[in-house]
Amino acid sequence: MAHSVEIRDLNAHVGEEVTVTGWVETTRAHGKVAFAVVRDGTGVVQGVFLKKELDPAVWESHGTLTQECTVALTGAVREEPRAPGGFELGVTGLELLSPSDEYPIQPKEHGVDFLLDHRHLWLRSSQQRAGLKVRAEISQATHDFFYNRGFTRIDTPILTGSIGEHAGTLFETDYFGEKAYLAQTGQLYVETACPAFRRVYCFGPTFRAEKSKTRRHLTEFWMVEPEVAFADSDDNMRLQEDYVSYLVERALERCGEELKVLERDTSKLEHVKAPFPRISYTDAVARLQEKGSEVEWGQDLGAPDEVSLTEDYDLPLFVYNYPKAAKAFYMKENPDDPRTVLCDDLLAPEGYGEIIGGSQREDDLDRLRERIAEEKLPEEAYGWYLDLRRYGSFPHSGFGLGIERTVAWITGRHHIREFIPYPRLMNRLNP
RNA sequence: GCCUCCUUAGCUCAGUCGGUUAGAGCACCUGACUGUUAAUCAGGGUGUCCCAGGUUCGAGUCCUGGAGGAGGCGCCA
Numbered sequence: 001m002a003h004s005v006e007i008r009d010l011n012a013h014v015g016e017e018v019t020v021t022g023w024v025e026t027t028r029a030h031g032k033v034a035f036a037v038v039r040d041g042t043g044v045v046q047g048v049f050l051k052k053e054l055d056p057a058v059w060e061s062h063g064t065l066t067q068e069c070t071v072a073l074t075g076a077v078r079e080e081p082r083a084p085g086g087f088e089l090g091v092t093g094l095e096l097l098s099p100s101d102e103y104p105i106q107p108k109e110h111g112v113d114f115l116l117d118h119r120h121l122w123l124r125s126s127q128q129r130a131g132l133k134v135r136a137e138i139s140q141a142t143h144d145f146f147y148n149r150g151f152t153r154i155d156t157p158i159l160t161g162s163i164g165e166h167a168g169t170l171f172e173t174d175y176f177g178e179k180a181y182l183a184q185t186g187q188l189y190v191e192t193a194c195p196a197f198r199r200v201y202c203f204g205p206t207f208r209a210e211k212s213k214t215r216r217h218l219t220e221f222w223m224v225e226p227e228v229a230f231a232d233s234d235d236n237m238r239l240q241e242d243y244v245s246y247l248v249e250r251a252l253e254r255c256g257e258e259l260k261v262l263e264r265d266t267s268k269l270e271h272v273k274a275p276f277p278r279i280s281y282t283d284a285v286a287r288l289q290e291k292g293s294e295v296e297w298g299q300d301l302g303a304p305d306e307v308s309l310t311e312d313y314d315l316p317l318f319v320y321n322y323p324k325a326a327k328a329f330y331m332k333e334n335p336d337d338p339r340t341v342l343c344d345d346l347l348a349p350e351g352y353g354e355i356i357g358g359s360q361r362e363d364d365l366d367r368l369r370e371r372i373a374e375e376k377l378p379e380e381a382y383g384w385y386l387d388l389r390r391y392g393s394f395p396h397s398g399f400g401l402g403i404e405r406t407v408a409w410i411t412g413r414h415h416i417r418e419f420i421p422y423p424r425l426m427n428r429l430n431p
Numbered sequence: 432g433c434c435u436c437c438u439u440a441g442c443u444c445a446g447u448c449g450g451u452u453a454g455a456g457c458a459c460c461u462g463a464c465u466g467u468u469a470a471u472c473a474g475g476g477u478g479u480c481c482c483a484g485g486u487u488c489g490a491g492u493c494c495u496g497g498a499g500g501a502g503g504c505g506c507c508a
Contacts, residue, residue: 030471031464051466067458082466102441106458107469109443113500169506185508210506211432223508303504345508357508402508416508427500 002074002093007043010077010087017092019074020045023124024100026080026107027065031261034062036091037084038073039124046083047073047091054091061094067106068124070098119422120431130258131418134251135407141250142203142403143226145243152197155187155204158234162381171219182207186225187398188330188385191361194229194396197389201226211426214303215415216353216405220424227398233332233342233360234396237318240346240356241274243401244316248272251410256295264412268350271314278318281340284309307351316355320344329371331359344399352409365389 002017010018022040030036034049035394049062065071075089104114105121122128146153159173159180165182171182186202195198210217226239248269251259259266279287281301288295288305295305301319310317321340324333331341343359362368368389372379379386404416417423420431 026469028467028470029464030467033465033467035467035470037468046468048466052465080466082468084468102442102459104458106442108457111443111500114442206508208507212506213501214503214505214507217507221508300506354508400508405508 007038007040007045007085008044010043010085013077014079015086017074017076018089018201019072019093021070021072021091021097023068023070024065026067027062028253029062034059036062036065036071036073036094038071044085045087045089045090046080046085046087047075047094049091055093058091058094061096064096064099065094067098068121070101071096085329094345113369115419116417116423116428123421126261128418130255130261131407131411131413132256132421133258134262134411135403135419136401137250137255138247138407138410139203139222141247142243144250145246146199146201146226149199151199151201152193154186154190154193154197154200154202156183156189156202158183158205158207161271162188162385169210171209173208183401184208185223187227187400188382190225190398191396192384192388193229195392195394198229199226200228202425211427213426215408215417218404218416218423218425219418221420222403223414224402224403225398225400227396229394229396231318231360231397232395233344233358233397236358236360236399237276237278237320237344239276239318239400240318240358240401244276244346244356244406245272247406248410259411262411262413264410268314268412269410272316272349276316276318276346277313278320278344279309280320281322282337284319298323298325303353306347306353310347310351316349317347318344319347328360329375329377330361330368332362333367342397346399346401348405348409349411350412352405355405355409356399356401358397359393360397363389363393363395365393 002019005013005018006023007020020038020040022038025037025039027034027036036047038045038047049059051059064193070097073089073091074093077087079086080088104118105125142413159175160183161178161180170184173182185205186204190200190202199286201224204222205220206223207220209219228235228239228315252266252269266354270282284296284301285295285297288308292310293305293308295301309319320343321334322343323339324341327341327343331343334340334342341359345354347353350354365386366395368386369379372382404419407419408416417425
């Protein structure tokens with residue numbers, strides 16, 4: 001019995017007879033020679049069946065292989081430039097471990113609805129594997145970046161009794177007779193950990209009951225939310241550009257194969273390095289008006305406005321200090337222009353839109369209470385959040401980065417639904 | 432919530448002016464072929480034309496209502 005190896009390690013076994021276990025992607029037969037491409041989760045390898053060299057039972061068994069059946073394939077490893085992956089097996093033995101009949105997903109175009117209905121199988125497809133691999137790398141890079149900068153990871157609750165930013169977009173559930181909500185942000189909790197650890201971040205799923213039907217929205221998405229004590233809005237933007245630059249660098253360094261599978265033009269990523277350009281909201285409105293937009297000072301920028309602004313740059317663009325009315329209650333008023341708050345959005349290039357929203361937080365108790373009242377939010381739900389301003393308040397800043405949007409931009413793909421294993425959309429809860 | 436479009440074979444789609452028996456490719460099965468890369472060639476059958484009404488001699492096609500889906504806007508990350 002040949003020894004079992006993983007496909008990614010085949011280069012260390014050239015000339016040996018080995019066994020690979022995995023799933024058959026495709027087969028091709030040509031009379032006296034036949035092929036089977038097997039995926040084992042670490043790579044793909046082609047097995048070559050030669051009629052004149054094989055036990056007739058093994059030769060016949062090639063005909064029983066179907067798409068996605070499970071096999072143990074034994075053969076001699078050799079280098080072969082024509083083979084996908086660069087190596088192939090000269091097959092000597094084949095064991096069918098489990099059959100697979102009428103696999104629904106074919107190597108051709110399918111509709112989105114069909115693919116999402118079969119998401120549990122779609123995950124096996126090469127571009128989906130590549131996209132989720134990049135997501136996993138970005139996720140790991142996030143932990144590495146913040147760990148290396150002395151941040152402490154704080155896991156914030158998903159079930160909460162208090163409201164996040166906007167009462168209208170919460171998923172409500174029953175909690176032993178009380179109302180509970182799925183967290184739409186970890187920020188308020190992560191802020192409370194600042195006096196304990198100074199630099200903290202959370203990274204987990206967040207939930208928004210927004211009836212949004214766009215390529216940029218999920219009802220369940222993963223967000224990275226750092227928070228730093230004694231950091232102002234300017235420090236905050238510097239952290240953001242360092243972090244995003246690091247994510248791009250890691251993807252280029254470690255996901256070259258995946259980006260190739262996804263047909264990403266990586267030349268558009270190679271120069272993405274800090275510092276990123278910055279424009280104030282007020283200047284952005286003036287520029288948009290010059291370009292013919294009908295936006296007026298005080299309105300939030302729409303998606304077409306954001307795209308229009310980023311067209312002038314090949315780097316992510318900060319737009320900072322938005323009008324107070326367009327932003328959340330916890331953002332700190334700008335002392336130089338009280339109509340605005342100390343905040344920033346980071347807009348990704350190539351039309352991908354907002355990947356970060358950040359701000360310096362309001363650290364003055366009375367002003368924060370005023371803002372809660374103005375927004376008609378229930379103050380009693382924020383008691384513990386207000387305590388943070390009662391017991392040793394301090395300037396602090398933070399931001400939230402949407403992982404799926406960031407991965408969609410880095411991979412250059414159209415829709416963020418491909419970058420979470422099981423996307424939750426307005427009208428999709430299964431599988 | 433608003434705007435636009437779509438729904439025909441397992442999948443992706445075509446179907447003319449409303450016309451008599453509903454079309455293709457892929458998938459699947461059979462055969463040929465010693466280097467394929469979504470192989471190629473020959474043969475094989477598959478339909479609740481999304482649902483319910485209506486108009487008509489006749490509806491996949493036109494009308495009304497409903498359901499499901501896609502793209503965009505708003506909102507946001």
